[in-house]
Amino acid sequence: AQSVAQPEDQVNVAEGNPLTVKCTYSVSGNPYLFWYVQYPNRGLQFLLKYITGDNLVKGSYGFEAEFNKSQTSFHLKKPSALVSDSALYFCAVRDISPLVNRDDKIIFGKGTRLHILP
């Protein structure tokens, strides 16, 4: 069964340091992978996605993520953290079952709270 794991409930990083938020996945077919960010009292905002092609994908607000097929990972990264990056981050996978099943689910990890310390 498809699943997404975010092994860290919380990540603390000093402002200006690089940050990584981890995500691993399990799907039956081709993985379509996403990162979303949630600020307090807001809905989820799309950050970036991996569909095919380059393993390093770039997204909004200077974030990027690296797709690693052998490790089934899709870690979110940023070279230099800002205090304003503090938020809840969700990794998600969109799993398309074979055509005959006509299934299309978006599955989210449990989220990682990122704290950027001034």
Next chain:
Amino acid sequence: EAQVTQNPRYLITVTGKKLTVTCSQNMNHEYMSWYRQDPGLGLRQIYYSMNVEVTDKGDVPEGYKVSRKEKRNFPLILESPSPNQTSLYFCASSLLTGPFGPGQGPWGTEAFFGQGTRLTVV
């Protein structure tokens, strides 16, 4: 402006009193979905719809109903709410992904989310 609109944003109700949370999108998306967000559990999919009159259960459908009579609207109905349905609810929409529907694609499209509805059942 492209958006997903949920109403109400906040709702306090009593056990057993039927309620509906509305969701509307203006992007002509085929796919719509409801999630609930609970601490430590992330987002869990309740129901989703791949087009008008097509709905499917997600991971936690018990106690909920949905309908998709029009492409833009996807209301979430709680026929008899219970305290364990106290949660933060999100509606989302996206283009259909994969080899379904007209045009055979696109693949891997991202979802757009509403602002959320915080429901408390007492």
